[in-house]
Amino acid sequence: MVRSQRWKGAAFTVPFQLGFVFLYLIPIGYAGYESLYRSRSSGLGLGGTTDEFSGLANYHQGLTDPAFLDSVLRVLVFACVQIPVMLLISLLLALFLDTLTSRAAGRFRILLLVPYMIPGVVAALVWINLYSPDVGPLTPLGKVFGLDWNFFAPSMVWPSIGNLLTWHGIGYNMVIIYSALQGVPRELFEAARLDGASERRIALSIKVPYVRGALVLTGMLSIIQMLQIFNEPALFRNVTPQTVSDSFTPIMVIYNQAFNAGNYHYAAALSVLLALILGVASFLFYRLTAKEAD
Numbered sequence: 001m002v003r004s005q006r007w008k009g010a011a012f013t014v015p016f017q018l019g020f021v022f023l024y025l026i027p028i029g030y031a032g033y034e035s036l037y038r039s040r041s042s043g044l045g046l047g048g049t050t051d052e053f054s055g056l057a058n059y060h061q062g063l064t065d066p067a068f069l070d071s072v073l074r075v076l077v078f079a080c081v082q083i084p085v086m087l088l089i090s091l092l093l094a095l096f097l098d099t100l101t102s103r104a105a106g107r108f109r110i111l112l113l114v115p116y117m118i119p120g121v122v123a124a125l126v127w128i129n130l131y132s133p134d135v136g137p138l139t140p141l142g143k144v145f146g147l148d149w150n151f152f153a154p155s156m157v158w159p160s161i162g163n164l165l166t167w168h169g170i171g172y173n174m175v176i177i178y179s180a181l182q183g184v185p186r187e188l189f190e191a192a193r194l195d196g197a198s199e200r201r202i203a204l205s206i207k208v209p210y211v212r213g214a215l216v217l218t219g220m221l222s223i224i225q226m227l228q229i230f231n232e233p234a235l236f237r238n239v240t241p242q243t244v245s246d247s248f249t250p251i252m253v254i255y256n257q258a259f260n261a262g263n264y265h266y267a268a269a270l271s272v273l274l275a276l277i278l279g280v281a282s283f284l285f286y287r288l289t290a291k292e293a294d
Contacts, residue, residue: 028275035059035269051265058269067247068270072227072277075249079226082162087218089166090173091211095203097174098181109175116171124235127164132239152240161232169225173218180214181207216289220282227278230255250274 038054062068093112097105115123131151133139142149151160184207192202230251237244237252246260247253254274258267 028272031268031271034265035272037265039263039265054265058266059273061266062270062273065253065270068250068253068273071247071250071253072274075227075229076281078158078162079223082165083219083222083226085162086166086169086222087173087215090170090218091177091208091215093170093174094177094181094211095207097178098207099199105178109178112174113171115168118168120168120231121235123168124164124232127160127167128235128239131160152236152243154243157236157240157243161229161236164232165226165229169222173222176218177211177214180211184210212289216286219289220285223281223285224278227274227281250277 035058036053036055037051038057039049040052041049097108100108118126130136130138133150138151139149150156188206189202192206197205228251229249233244233248233252234255237246237248246256250270251274254267254270257263257270
């Protein structure tokens with residue numbers, strides 16, 4: 001009977017397993033296979049093309065490609081600034097919600113989740129219009145305070161994108177952290193208050209350590225999402241192509257190689273390299289945060 005119940009329980013995971021195999025494992029395997037070949041043209045480029053086995057040549061090219069390496073470094077540096085800011089704001093909002101009653105917290109939680117419910121492309125278009133010096137309200141508002149800012153300038157494009165990503169992601173991360181806060185034993189708060197601890201001290205010494213796992217989870221998810229950023233820079237490129245190049249992020253490099261240059265094999269190799277970089281970055285982040293927790 002126990003074995004039968006186990007099989008019945010496992011049967012509920014079949015749809016997920018099938019989706020994982022067909023939507024993840026098979027495409028990854030196919031990308032790895034395609035990355036081992038190169039297209040060769042015959043007849044001085046006037047004839048047809050044939051695929052020839054090239055081994056790891058595409059990977060060597062990717063590891064020495066300045067455009068791809070610069071895009072990875074550019075996004076990693078940006079992530080080191082944007083992700084901590086976003087998680088800090090999400091943590092503060094979660095701590096604020098934890099001080100409210102259940103009904104008030106539910107209302108604020110829905111309000112803060114509204115930006116995350118908006119599709120990323122739509123959110124980017126909204127903020128691009130807000131940033132616009134022609135139709136947006138932010139440029140005239142800045143002039144009132146004596147600020148002559150250009151959100152599409154080279155020095156401002158990353159802060160503009162970072163503000164958009166932070167606005168769009170704080171609600172999701174806040175919900176995860178807030179859910180972890182609900183699991184903290186309430187009697188710890190009462191004992192700390194009886195010992196004379198302030199609310200600030202309770203938050204720093206009890207609440208934040210208890211949600212460290214949630215912060216690690218949201219940090220890993222943010223790293224994975226950040227290295228795959230595409231929609232926002234691509235839409236910004238339509239507005240300011242002189243600032244946002246076609247190799248601004250790793251995914252934009254891969255997209256350009258696959259659909260503009262038609263070099264599918266090299267794009268597949270870059271995709272595999274990016275997946276490996278994602279895995280290494282997530283692993284290092286987890287090891288560092290786990291070490292701090294110990």
